[in-house]
Every structure is written in C-alpha cells, then in structure tokens.
Amino acid sequence: MSTRGRVLVVDDDPSSCEMLDEALSHAGxxxxxxxxxxxxxxxxxxxxxxxxxxTDLRMSGASxxxxxxxxxxxxxxxxxxxxxxxxxxxTAVDAIRGGAYDFITKPFDLAVVALALDRAxxxxxxxxxxxxxxxRVAAEDHGHLLVGRTDAMRRVIDLIDRAAKSxxxxxxxxxxxxxxxxxxxxxxxxxxxxxxxxxxxxxxxLPEALLESELFGHAKGAFTDARGDRPGLxxxxxxxxxxxxxxxxxxxxxxxxxxRAIQERSVRPVGSDRxxxxxxxxxxATHRDLEAEVAAGRFRQDLFFRIxxxxxxxxxxxxxxxxxxxxxxxxxxxxxxRTGRTGLRLSHEAAERLLAYDWPGNxxxxxxxxxxxxxxxxxxxxxxxxxxxxxxxxxxxxSDPDTSGTSELVPLEEMERRYILRxxxxxxxxxxxxxxxxxxxxxxxxRKLDRxxxxxxxxx
Numbered sequence: 529m530s531t532r533g534r535v536l537v538v539d540d541d542p543s544s545c546e547m548l549d550e551a552l553s554h555a556g557x558x559x560x561x562x563x564x565x566x567x568x569x570x571x572x573x574x575x576x577x578x579x580x581x582x583t584d585l586r587m588s589g590a591s592x593x594x595x596x597x598x599x600x601x602x603x604x605x606x607x608x609x610x611x612x613x614x615x616x617x618x619t620a621v622d623a624i625r626g627g628a629y630d631f632i633t634k635p636f637d638l639a640v641v642a643l644a645l646d647r648a649x650x651x652x653x654x655x656x657x658x659x660x661x662x663x664r665v666a667a668e669d670h671g672h673l674l675v676g677r678t679d680a681m682r683r684v685i686d687l688i689d690r691a692a693k694s695x696x697x698x699x700x701x702x703x704x705x706x707x708x709x710x711x712x713x714x715x716x717x718x719x720x721x722x723x724x725x726x727x728x729x730x731x732x733x734l735p736e737a738l739l740e741s742e743l744f745g746h747a748k749g750a751f752t753d754a755r756g757d758r759p760g761l762x763x764x765x766x767x768x769x770x771x772x773x774x775x776x777x778x779x780x781x782x783x784x785x786x787x788r789a790i791q792e793r794s795v796r797p798v799g800s801d802r803x804x805x806x807x808x809x810x811x812x813a814t815h816r817d818l819e820a821e822v823a824a825g826r827f828r829q830d831l832f833f834r835i836x837x838x839x840x841x842x843x844x845x846x847x848x849x850x851x852x853x854x855x856x857x858x859x860x861x862x863x864x865x866r867t868g869r870t871g872l873r874l875s876h877e878a879a880e881r882l883l884a885y886d887w888p889g890n891x892x893x894x895x896x897x898x899x900x901x902x903x904x905x906x907x908x909x910x911x912x913x914x915x916x917x918x919x920x921x922x923x924x925x926x927s928d929p930d931t932s933g934t935s936e937l938v939p940l941e942e943m944e945r946r947y948i949l950r951x952x953x954x955x956x957x958x959x960x961x962x963x964x965x966x967x968x969x970x971x972x973x974x975r976k977l978d979r980x981x982x983x984x985x986x987x988x
Contacts, residue, residue: 532642533579533649537561538568538595539611540587548582551638557645565590565598572599573759574804578606579649582641585612585623585631593626600627602759605655607648611636674707674714676851677958680843684711691838692718697790699775699835700813702842705890708813709773711840716769721809724768727761732777739782744789745797745804762795765808775835776816776827787831810835845887845894850953853965855891856882859898860910872902873967875909876947882915883950885922909967945980948973 535557537548545561552559560578562568566589572578581599585592596608607629612619623631629648632641674685691698692715700708709728716726729742745760761770772778778786789795790810794803812835821827845852856874864872874882878901887893901914912920952962963970 531558532556533645534558534560534577535645536568536571536578536581538563538565538581538583538587538592540564540584540589544584548641552642552645555638555642557642564588565592565595568595569598569757572606573602573757573763579652580629580645581606581608582645583608583610585610585619593622593628596623596626596628598757605652607652609644609648674710676848677854678843678848678851680847681851684840684842687838687840688715689718691715691840693720694838695721695809696837697809697835698811698838698840699818700811700840700842701818702813702815703844703890704815705892706842706844707891708815708842709771711842712769712771712773712811712813715811715840716771716809719769719809721768725765726769726771727765728771728773729761730773731782732774736779736781739779740785741798743782743786744795745800747797747800757797757800759804760795760797762789762806762808763804766806767808769809769811772810772812772835774814775812776814776818776821780826780828783828783831787828787834790831790834845890852882852887852894853879853951854958854961855894856898857961857965859895860902863899863902867902869902869905871908872905873909874965875911876966877912878910878915879951879965880947881912881919881922885919945976948976 532555535552537545537552537559538561539545539548540563542563545563549559549561560571562571564587565583568581568583572581581595583592583595592608592610592612596610599606599608604627608627610623610628610631611634612623612631613634619631629651630644632644674681674688676682676685688711698712698715700711702708712728713726716722729739731739734742741758741760743760743762745758745763748757772786775786792803793807794805796803816827818827818832818836822829822832845855853874856879860872860874864870882894882897889896897916897919898910900916901910904914905911948962948966951965952959959973960970963973966973
C-alpha cells in the first residue's frame with residue numbers, strides 16, 4: 529500500500545515518539561522512531577528508502593543539530609525537520625545552517641507537522657529525480673560514443689546489453705583511453721540498477737591506507753581526522769554500481785580485503801568492529817593482463833576469479849576502422865555546440881589524416897585532437913593544419929593530394945571517387961554519416977554514386 533512517505537522520528541522522550549508514530553501513521557505516513565541521534569544514524573546510513581527525518585532539537589547526548597550535520601554529510605538530499613521549543617530566529621538560523629530543511633516550534637499542530645513532512649518528502653523526491661535525470665543525461669551524452677558499426681564494437685555493445693540484465697560481476701579490459709569507465713556507466717545505465725548511484729574510484733590513484741578508508745568507510749576516532757563515522761563506497765553505492773577502475777594496480781594488501789567484501793557482501797569500516805551489509809553491483813576495469821599478473825604473483829588468483837565472471841574487452845581505436853570518423857564527427861558536433869561554433873565539419877584531408885593515424889591514446893586522444901582542431905579552426909572546416917602534429921604527419925593514403933610519386937597520380941575525379949568510396953566503407957555504408965563527414969548534401973552524394981554506378985548499401 530502506498531504511503532505519504534517514510535519518516536524517521538528522533539526524540540529522547542519515548543512517549544513523544546509513540547504519540548507522533550500513532551498520529552502520523554493514522555495520517556498515512558510510515559514511521560520509524562528512535563530515542564537518540566546515536567541510534568538514529570545507523571538507520572539513516574543503512575536504510576535507503578527514508579523520505580524525511582523529524583528530530584527534536586534538544587536531546588540527551590548528541591543534539592538534533594548534530595544529527596542534521598551528520599545526515600547532511602552522509603545524504604545531503606535527505607531533508608531534516610527540527611522540532612524545538614525555542615522558537616527564536618537564532619535557533620531557526622542555527623538549524624538551517626546545520627543542514628535542516630525546516631523547523632517547527634512546540635507546541636505544534638499535527639496538521640502543520642504533516643504538511644511540513646509532505647513538503648519535505650516532495651522536495652526529496654524532486655532532488656532524487658533531478659539527480660537521476662542528470663545521471664541519465666550524462667550517461668546518454670557519453671553512451672552514444674559506444675555505438676560503433678565495426679564488428680568489434682557491435683560485439684561489445686551486444687555483450688553490455690546482455691550483461692546489464694544480471695547482477696554478475698563484470699571485468700572491463702582494454703588499453704588506456706578505450707573508454708572503460710564509459711562502458712561501465714553504459715552497463716549501469718542499461719541495468720535494473722539505473723536509478724541507483726554509480727560510484728567510481730581509481731584504485732591506482734590512492735595510497736593503501738586512504739583507499740581502504742574510501743572503500744570501507746571509517747568509524748569516528750579511527751584516525752586523527754576521523755571526526756565522525758563515514759560510510760565507504762561499497763555502502764554508498766548500495767542499490768547501484770561500484771566501479772573499481774584500474775583494479776590491476778590495487779596494492780596486494782587491499783586485494784584480500786576487497787575479495788572478502790565481495791564474497792561476504794559486507795564491509796567492516798576502519799576502526800569499527802561491526803559489519804555493514806551492502807547491495808552493490810561490482811564492475812572492475814584494468815589495462816593490465818590480469819592472467820599474466822596472477823602468474824607473476826602480483827594479483828591474487830582468487831580475486832581474479834571473483835571479478836572475472838563476465839569480461840568485456842574493449843578494442844583499441846586503431847582496430848575500429850571507420851568508427852574513427854563516426855567518433856570524430858560526434859566530437860566535432862558536441863564540442864562545436866558547446867563553444868557556439870555549429871556547422872563545423874571535417875575536411876577531406878583532415879579525415880584522411882584521422883584514418884591514417886593509429887591512435888595510441890585511443891578515444892581519449894581522438895577527443896583531445898578534435899577539441900584542439902575546433903579551437904584552432906578558421907572557417908567551417910577542420911583542416912589538417914588544425915590537428916596535432918603527430919596526427920598531421922601520419923602516413924597519407926594514395927588518395928591524398930599530397931601523395932608523391934608519378935605512378936599514383938590520377939585525375940581529380942578519380943581521386944574524389946576513391947576518397948568518397950573509402951569514407952563510405954569506413955562508416956559502414958551509412959550514407960547519411962558519409963555525407964556529413966564529406967560535407968556534402970546526401971542528394972549530391974547519391975548523384976555521384978549513381979554516376980559511378982557504385983553499389984548502394986544504405987544502413988542509415
């Protein structure tokens with residue numbers, strides 16, 4: 529049965545809790561209550577369906593303001609309404625500064641309390657929906673970059689679609705810059721967990737002690753700066769996906785702890801003696817050959833088997849053929865729109881250089897190169913001189929105007945024919961995209977193909 533919202537009531541007077549429980553339950557709310565901030569915090573951290581917290585300001589032990597601050601640090605989207613008998617402006621300001629969404633003064637009218645709870649629950653629902661929309665827009669903004677017409681990328685996309693339906697642990701492999709985090713985000717976005725959080729951490733970027741605290745959380749006083757309890761990323765990602773990037777570079781001391789967490793589906797925060805369960809899908813990624821790392825004794829075999837349930841291998845950009853031009857045009861459109869330079873397109877010569885270069889930095893290098901070209905372009909076309917020197921100096925093909933050698937000299941129309949057919953092959957026969965890359969109308973392209981009696985294979 530649907531309710532008006534799930535409310536956590538916190539008051540050190542049990543009779544007040546019981547009164548609010550009865551009244552609010554009768555009004556259609558689902559109520560949980562605790563008699564101290566210390567008892568309430570574990571509910572906040574482990575209960576992912578709360579809509580609002582209603583707390584008394586003055587309590588024995590930690591105050592309502594202390595609870596506000598702790599909740600604001602853990603879940604800023606969870607609204608807190610403070611009940612106080614001290615209805616001064618200073619009290620209200622202190623409560624709001626402490627992270628409270630609203631405050632109510634005693635004695636209070638239960639109808640007013642219910643109305644405030646409705647507003648707070650609606651506010652939380654709106655914030656969560658906006659967060660989901662932003663996450664989805666970001667995923668869609670990047671997700672289309674995984675679309676490829678080459679067989680290699682079609683296999684990757686099909687595997688992501690199938691893996692997304694399960695909760696199995698996934699290992700994404702590939703060279704640096706191939707888009708491993710992008711693949712993980714797409715996997716999350718297509719999964720039943722899409723409305724949950726996507727949390728990423730680079731396991732190679734942090735020292736072991738800090739990595740442990742980030743992943744597992746810590747208890748108050750566990751170390752000098754631990755001023756309060758903090759949940760780790762395994763718990764923060766509950767209901768969603770935790771992406772462990774560059775897991776092959778994880779310190780060996782951490783590997784056994786991560787293995788235990790994945791096996792037990794629970795973590796023990798640093799400095800704590802209690803286990804906290806989590807409901808999180810694990811996706812890991814590495815640019816290393818983990819089987820070779822296992823053989824060399826640098827990576828635990830049992831952890832490898834635990835994360836290697838489904839492997840998604842991303843091909844390097846040099847193996848993706850015509851996807852280079854499709855990706856390049858996508859980057860041109862996106863970057864140009866962002867900088868207010870719509871209508872930019874790749875010149876024939878620039879496209880040739882992009883196809884000739886082998887892209888050791890993969891998709892990341894391609895995006896950087898296009899961003900440079902857009903910034904430096906003088907007109908409506910991106911020319912070879914706008915590209916980085918290493919790309920500009922890439923080996924030209926026989927159809928390039930700069931090609932030397934009299935044996936390769938051909939009439940201009942023949943050079944145009946060769947180049948157009950090459951672009952069409954490079955984009956998998958998609959004439960709409962080919963026309964966009966070539967900078968001509970689709971009707972013009974069809975007329976040229978008809979004149980040359982080229983086979984038509986339109987996949988647009």
